[in-house]
Amino acid sequence: MRTQTVDLAQLKMEAKSYYPGGLVFEFDIQKELLKKNEGLKEIKEMIQQANEAGMLTRQEIVSMLPPLLCDI
Secondary structure, eight states: OTTOOOOGGGOOEEEOTTSGGGOOEEEOSOHHHHHHOGGGHHHHHHHHHHHHTTSOOOOOGGGGHHHHHTTO
């Protein structure tokens, strides 16, 4: 998988309109590809740094639904 070619023009980060405040984004890339592809190393490091700084939290979309449904 390390040598798999990735078309960076096809990568996208999409805001989820159903979540209030435009606070939820989905980065459309397979977790394993992000972890193992050398060409995505800088993106992976940027995500890790933002996570460590508390600027983002990586979470499955389904895990973010209960607060909306419970109106928390």
